[in-house]
Amino acid sequence: MPGHRLALLVDSMLALPGCLRAAAFWSLVYSYCLLCACTALIKLFCSLLLRPRRTFQRIPREVTPGCLNDPFLGTHCYVRIKDSGLRFHYVAAGERGKPLMLLLHGFPEFWYSWRHQLREFKREYRVVALDLRGYGETDAPSCKDNYKLDYIIVDVKEILDSLGYTKCVLIGHDWGGMIAWLIAICYPEMVTKLIVLSFPHPTVFTEYILRHPSQLLKSGYYFFFQMPWFPELMYTVNDYKVSCLLHYRLYILLQMSCYFFSCSLYRSHN
Numbered sequence: 001m002p003g004h005r006l007a008l009l010v011d012s013m014l015a016l017p018g019c020l021r022a023a024a025f026w027s028l029v030y031s032y033c034l035l036c037a038c039t040a041l042i043k044l045f046c047s048l049l050l051r052p053r054r055t056f057q058r059i060p061r062e063v064t065p066g067c068l069n070d071p072f073l074g075t076h077c078y079v080r081i082k083d084s085g086l087r088f089h090y091v092a093a094g095e096r097g098k099p100l101m102l103l104l105h106g107f108p109e110f111w112y113s114w115r116h117q118l119r120e121f122k123r124e125y126r127v128v129a130l131d132l133r134g135y136g137e138t139d140a141p142s143c144k145d146n147y148k149l150d151y152i153i154v155d156v157k158e159i160l161d162s163l164g165y166t167k168c169v170l171i172g173h174d175w176g177g178m179i180a181w182l183i184a185i186c187y188p189e190m191v192t193k194l195i196v197l198s199f200p201h202p203t204v205f206t207e208y209i210l211r212h213p214s215q216l217l218k219s220g221y222y223f224f225f226q227m228p229w230f231p232e233l234m235y236t237v238n239d240y241k242v243s244c245l246l247h248y249r250l251y252i253l254l255q256m257s258c259y260f261f262s263c264s265l266y267r268s269h270n
Contacts, residue, residue: 029223032216036224040234047237058239073118074127078137081158084151088159089137090130094122099192100165101125104156106174106198110136113173125169130159132176153182160190173197 047055074093081088091111094101101121103114111129121127131138133155134147141147156179160168170191172180177199184191200208209215225231 030226032220033223033226036220037227037230040224040230044234044237051238054239055237058236067115068112070115073112073115074122074129079159079162081155081162083154083158084133084141084146086133086139086141086155088130088133088139088155090128090159091118092126092128093118094124094126096126098124098126100160100163100168101127102156102160102168102170103127103129104132104170104172104176104179105129105135106172106176108135109174117171126163128163130156132179149179149182152179153186156183157187157190166190167192169193169195171195171197172199174199178202 044055074091077090077092079088079090080086089111101117103111103117105111105113110131114127114129118127118129133152134140160166167190170180170183170193172178172195174197177196180194180196181199181202184194199205209219
């Protein structure tokens with residue numbers, strides 16, 4: 001019955017005029033955001049009661065995990081693009097001159113998420129796993145407005161030019177999938193093949209999550225990240241336990257503080 005009632009509510013929202021539909025949608029979004037925040041607060045208070053000393057304790061991680069310097073994965077490279085002046089880090093495998101395969105990671109990841117693909121496809125492609133702006137060893141602007149999708153799409157286009165290519169096989173996962181969709185829409189001549197993992201086409205995403213309550217729950221973090229500073233705080237509780245991150249990811253997050261900048265990506269696209 002609750003699912004049926006929600007479906008009726010969604011149908012009513014979709015029947016509204018554009019401005020009212022947008023207002024109804026964001027009212028629902030921020031109501032759910034408030035619910036997520038209350039849930040997170042309860043978890044924080046429980047942690048403070050049960051483990052007051054460990055709640056905000058962080059273990060220093062200054063030694064680079066050996067897996068990040070594995071030469072069999074590829075060569076670490078940097079490129080500074082003209083439009084923004086930002087320096088981007090990427091790992092490349094495969095011979096120059098082969099067709100380009102460009103890999104865009106999701107949240108809260110970086111180039112190492114594509115380690116298996118770097119090994120697998122380097123025989124046929126020049127494989128490039130990029131650290132998006134704000135992640136890994138790529139520069140991280142401090143202003144939230146610098147993480148708008150328009151800027152990130154231009155980043156990818158200019159990096160493609162800097163690599164000496166005009167087109168590529170474009171692969172994106174999670175938030176990188178959203179970027180891949182938009183690049184294919186805005187610059188179809190750049191994309192010979194498009195592969196997107198764990199992100200639907202942007203034109204159907206909003207309606208889908210409204211019509212499927214289970215997906216709305218799974219996407220709760222998206223709405224939670226609309227809040228200022230609180231998501232970053234929760235990210236660090238109990239030595240980043242909430243993220244269930246592996247050691248190599250924790251090292252990158254702590255060195256670059258990119259948990260703050262990656263949250264800015266979500267706030268810039270509300």
